[in-house]
Amino acid sequence: xxxxxxxxxxxxxxxxxxxxxxxxxxxxxxxxxxxxxxxxxxxxxxxxxxxxxxxxxxxxxxxxxxxxxxxxxxxxxxxxxxxxxxxxxxxxxxxxxxxxxxxxxxxxxxxxxxxxxxxxxxxxxxxxxxxxxxxxxxxxxxxxxxxxxxxxxxxxxxxxxxxxxxxxxxxxxxxxxxxxxxxxxxxxxxxxxxxxxxxxxxxxxxxxxxxxxxxxxxxxxxxxxxxxxxxxxxxxxxxxxxxxxxxxxxxxxxxxxxxxxxxxxxxxxxxxxxxxxxxxxxxxxxxxxxxxxxxxxxxxxxxxxxxxxxxxxxxxxxxxxxxxxxxxxxxxxxxxxxxxxxxxxxxxxxxxxxxxxxxxxxxxxxxxxxxxxxxxxxxxxxxxxxxxx
Numbered sequence: 001x002x003x004x005x006x007x008x009x010x011x012x013x014x015x016x017x018x019x020x021x022x023x024x025x026x027x028x029x030x031x032x033x034x035x036x037x038x039x040x041x042x043x044x045x046x047x048x049x050x051x052x053x054x055x056x057x058x059x060x061x062x063x064x065x066x067x068x069x070x071x072x073x074x075x076x077x078x079x080x081x082x083x084x085x086x087x088x089x090x091x092x093x094x095x096x097x098x099x100x101x102x103x104x105x106x107x108x109x110x111x112x113x114x115x116x117x118x119x120x121x122x123x124x125x126x127x128x129x130x131x132x133x134x135x136x137x138x139x140x141x142x143x144x145x146x147x148x149x150x151x152x153x154x155x156x157x158x159x160x161x162x163x164x165x166x167x168x169x170x171x172x173x174x175x176x177x178x179x180x181x182x183x184x185x186x187x188x189x190x191x192x193x194x195x196x197x198x199x200x201x202x203x204x205x206x207x208x209x210x211x212x213x214x215x216x217x218x219x220x221x222x223x224x225x226x227x228x229x230x231x232x233x234x235x236x237x238x239x240x241x242x243x244x245x246x247x248x249x250x251x252x253x254x255x256x257x258x259x260x261x262x263x264x265x266x267x268x269x270x271x272x273x274x275x276x277x278x279x280x281x282x283x284x285x286x287x288x289x290x291x292x293x294x295x296x297x298x299x300x301x302x303x304x305x306x307x308x309x310x311x312x313x314x315x316x317x318x319x320x321x322x323x324x325x326x327x328x329x330x331x332x333x334x335x336x337x338x339x340x341x342x343x344x345x346x347x348x349x350x351x352x353x354x355x356x357x358x359x360x361x362x363x364x365x366x367x368x369x370x371x372x373x374x375x376x377x378x379x380x381x382x383x384x385x386x387x388x389x
Contacts, residue, residue, distance in 0.1 A: 052154055057098045058091070060155040063144040065089060065304060071137060073233035074279045077329020077377065088280050089304045097306075101159040104166060116161060118193030124157040125149065129198035133213065133253035137234065138200055141254065149195035160257050167219040167260065219258040221249035228275035230282045235303060237261065237282050244269035244289050250303055265308040267299040274325035276332045278351055280304070283332050285311060285349070287321050294319035294339040300351055315356040317347035322369030326380050333380050335359060335373065342367030342387045 052060075066085055074082035109115040132138045145151045227241030227248070239248030239261060246269035248261040273287025273295070285298030296319040298311035323337030323346070335346030344367040346359035371385030 052151075054095075054098065054102075057102070057155060058094050060145055060151060061094050061098050064141060064156060065094065067137065067140045067144050068234045069304065070140075071234040072279070073231070073277065075277075075327060075329050077327075077375075078279055079330055082279070085304075088302070093305045097159075101162050104162045105158065108162070108165070114165075116158060116165075118153075118195070120161060121153040121157045122193070122195055124161045125152055125195070126198045128157070128160075128255045128257070129200045131216065131256040132200060133215075133256055135200050135202065135254075137254035142197070142200070147197060149197040150193075152197070153193075153195050156255075160255060160259075163259055164219045164257070215251060215253075216256045216258060219249070219260070221247060221258070221260070226271040228273060228284060230275050230277040232277055232282075232303060237301070237303060239275065239282070239284060239301070240267075240270050240273055240287065242271040242290050244271070244291075246270070248301075259306075261301060261303075262306045262308065265299070265310065266301075267297055267308070267310070268295065270295055270321075272321035273298075274323060274334060276325050276327040278327060278332070281309075281351065283311065283349070283351060285325065285332065285334055286317075286319070286323055286337065294321055296320070298349075311349060311351075312354045312356060315347070315358070316349075317345060317356070317358070318343065320369075322386075324371055324373035324382060326373050326375040328375055328380070333359065333375075335380070335382060336365075336368050336371055336385065338369035342369060344368070 062085070069085045069088070105116055128138060141156060142152060145155060221238060222245065224241030224243075224245055227238050227245070229236060229238045234252070234254070236251040236253075237248060238251070240246060246263060246266045250259045250261060251257075252259070267284060269289065270287035271290055273284055275282055275284045277283075278300075281300040281302050283298065283300050286295055288294045296316045297313065300309045300311060301307070302309075317334060318339060320337030320339045320343055323334050323343070325332055325334045327333075328348075330350060330352070332349045332351070333346060334349070335344075337343050344364045345361060348357045348359060349355075350357075365382060366387055368385030368387045371382050373380055373382045
């Protein structure tokens with residue numbers, strides 16, 4: 001006869017049940033943590049801070065350009081209202097800006113083994129915050145990038161640092177030629193670090209009336225005389241000058257930095273020319289090459305796209321230097337100057353139609369050069385000058 005097994009004790013039953021509950025709780029906790037990690041939006045934050053897609057960089061570049069465009073001066077006399085950024089800067093042009101600084105960054109790393117470091121990017125942010133001449137605009141730029149020091153380092157500091165390094169490293173400046181094989185990946189590895197958002201000085205602490213503060217001398221255009229200069233509302237653009245220069249630079253007081261103007265399709269080098277700001281472009285015209293050759297050519301420079309467009313030669317005024325130019329809201333009016341004769345003629349240039357019209361010569365002042373001119377809102381007033389007759 002088989003002996004019947006004894007029934008489990010109450011203590012043993014409780015112990016088995018407790019162990020089973022512990023296993024169920026652990027499994028539930030593990031599953032819950034996995035599901036939360038799956039659904040939690042910030043689960044991939046650490047990864048995203050190590051890379052920025054090309055599309056993200058383009059989006060941040062547009063945010064930067066929006067700040068600059070908002071501050072660009074739209075002349076009061078213009079009959080049309082200020083357009084949106086999209087009307088003056090295409091998506092392709094934004095992409096080109098981003099591609100250019102990324103390609104240049106890769107050139108440093110691939111060809112010269114000089115990758116941009118996190119320490120350099122942090123130092124560039126600190127420099128901007130310390131030396132800014134327009135703290136409020138710099139704050140707007142930081143805010144446009146979400147006050148995220150990582151994004152500011154990569155999308156604001158990196159382009160400036162790359163531009164300046166290219167200009168100051170002789171081996172790079174002299175031997176660099178755009179290399180088509182330097183491609184930009186759709187997801188560009190960024191320099192990951194614990195960046196610190198620098199404190200921007202208050203305007204009252206950095207700006208004192210009747211006081212001089214030096215502008216940055218890094219990447220500044222070559223020394224020259226007789227250049228032209230315009231103020232866009234967010235940048236000062238200088239261009240041309242003696243000896244026969246067709247180079248220039250854009251000075252951004254908010255970041256205290258210089259960026260060279262493109263020479264692609266730029267007018268021939270010249271001095272004693274004129275320049276006006278139209279609201280979206282700097283228009284330069286006339287001048288001479290320093291060797292007795294006078295110009296009736298010119299160009300329109302767009303700082304948003306860093307590009308030049310030639311002005312029409314059809315019906316353009318005679319060649320000259322030492323003339324004046326004003327912007328009347330829709331046209332550039334040039335008058336006077338010298339080309340072997342002292343001139344009292346001029347012309348009105350409309351950039352919207354790329355056309356010239358002559359100024360009336362009836363009752364015009366005597367021919368002259370090195371005179372002055374202003375626009376009152378209704379008239380151009382000229383006064384004084386040189387005329388040995």
